[in-house]
Amino acid sequence: MMNKINELEQYCLKKEEWMNGYIKSFYSKDKNVQEGILIKEEHTRKVTAIAYSLAVHLQMNEHDALLARIIGLFHDIGRFKQFSIYKTFNDAQSENHALLGLKILKEQRLLGELTETDQTLIEFAVKNHNAKQVEPTEDRRYLFFARLIRDADKLDIFRVLQPYLTTDDVEPCSKTFIGQFKNGGQCDYNMIRTQNDRKLVRLLWIYDVNFSWTLDKIVSQGYVAEIVKSLPQTEDMKKGFALLKKYIMHKLQYEDKPFCYRDEKTQ
Template identity: 50%
Template sequence: MMNDIAKMQELWQEMSSWMTTYMKSFYSPEAAKTAKSHLEIKSAKTIFFDDAQIVDGIILKEKHTWKVVKNCENLAKHLNLNEHDSLLAKMIGLFHDVGRFYQFTVYRTFNDALSENHAKLGLKVIKDLPFMAKLDEEDLATLKFAIGNHNAKEIAPTENQRHLAFAKLIRDADKIDIYRVLKPFLGPTDGTGCSPDFVDLFVAGKQCDYTKMRTQDDRKLVRLMWVYDVYFAWSLKQIVEQNYIEDIINNLVQDEKMMQGITRLRNYIQEKLQTKDIWQG
């Protein structure tokens, strides 16, 4: 086991070094000089952009990547995962959004509906990386399944409980930080309101197809409906303690039907926070 852990630790260092260099390779020369990443560009293929918006988008996703890695690490600790699985969780967090960098530089958007599915793009990016072959076959399959499903409306059906467990872990770790990232964009209502079909789903405590968002308030409602898709009570606690949920609620038009959904949501949160998290991987 010690030999296995040593190999996993070494592989983690190799992966994190590659990812740092890869992310930084999308910076403009000016941004690269002031970047806080711990590696300098040496042999990595570099793509330079003068568009400040591109640089801001890349930096945003770089910060998000490391936040999600930390969330994976903390959630793994909470769930009492062994060191091997904790490192695997961090690897999944590291690469979960690797497709975002190509996506944003080519399409100038993070909207999958207007470009490509960034999870599938990510799997293409890591497909031929030599160090991926250092993972054993099952770990590699788990990593690919988790990354491929991290942004799906629902996890693809599988009888492999390990694949399912790690997919749940990365989806939670990702959501925790997305609430932070989106906070500036979820301010006071612009008066457009929420689409009736979205409100119906919210009242029913169901998920919706986020690619069909039509208004600013739809975007907020989608983030509230996400709560029903958070798997671990620990994860929900992180979201609630940052007041993300109440901040969104306070920026919605609270008519009678909306209040039905809000009441249901608050009751669900209280119940969920009382549950005990169990790792089934």
Template identity: 30%
Template sequence: MEKQELHIDFEAAKAAFETYLDEYDRTDDKIHLKIVHTYCVVECAEKIATRMHLGQEDVQLAKIIGLLHDIGRFEQIRRFHSFEPGTMDHAVYGAELLFGPEKMIRRFVKEDTFDKLIETAIAKHSDFRLEGISDAHTLLHARLIRDADKLDNCRVKLEETMETLLDMDEATVGASPISEKVWASCLAGESVLSANRVSGMDYWVSYLALYFDINFPETWQIIRENHYIDRIAARVPYSREDTKEKVAHLVAALHQRMKG
């Protein structure tokens, strides 16, 4: 069977995305964070796909998924001024926004060749575990957007103010304990369930634990090159000795995972 080609005009898609963003308050710190994040995820997706030596069609497809992956976040922020999953499943909402009756996706991509792939990758990009995808091409892009999203979150956790991220300062985060369920996930080498996070430190170690769920060695390579794990861990002043020891253990486990 002859492979279908996808012709994506990324600059046109970007212009349409900018028009969409005009509906929101760009001066809001959380809106601004997500705009910057979106374009950085596009860059990360392109970087990972290129290092994987994927063809240009897949590189462009990865970029368009990166551009649209968090489109649901902007409405979540406007309604709730929060990133908390309990307020809205932004990934599912974004997929419904794009592929619902109004077919907003046509503003960004004129062809419908890979609609199902794009919809699935966006809807599942923030799932706790990536499951239920049997098509190999769709699975590739679902994994790729998850890696690109996590890769840029390294930058986000280093550049954004703690108040924007967690509505508290570094010292408050560092003085809080790690909850039992959260630490059990860390010890198991798993991402942390959002519902189990209670303290500021729960959130911070969950940001590190999500790197247990990296799919491609090319992504790990970029994380290693930028020393992201150590830099994220070092950002918070740990005033509790037990927390300091646990974070050191977590960092060591992540370094071991990076080695494969």
């Protein structure tokens, strides 16, 4: 058991070193490209740490906590090639960065040292980390890891986007988005039309946060309050704000349940 854990930890360290070199291969003299690559480099580092911390919070065993760390490391591996080619992080204007990431994982044979069970789990989590909804699966373990990386990703994206939060946008939110906001639903990112739509989408992410641990950090770091303050204070929006506040207060009352969907064959 201990040898397997040590081997997996060594794998993590080796792939983190590989990832550092891989990311640096996309460094550019083009100021805009370099800025984008550096943003995603820091994001990758932080999500890797967040995923591991969340796994520890959920009382995962060391094997599964290390898998969470690996998923965090590789979740956005497709972003670097995406930005170097298309000069955008917008999947709709380029290609799905999660699917691109899966191609890179395969091309670079990055998962070959792992068991087939761990490989398929990592691939599922990477594939679904940015989806509107996690694809249906009867494997509770797959689902748990997908939820974990989605939370880790969202938590740091709030940080990444914070410097770009504008407060003087004139165009209102789209009616469709306002309607979904009042009902606590998710929106189709392809329907974003205004800057206020983009900000509202960030609030709607709250309804897709899976763990109280994550939500507590998002709220305590002031991300929700700042976005609410930046949006139009219409009656419809106030109804959405009230619903969101009620949802947050309710979710934060409950402690996260420890991870208990272990596959004993991997232990």
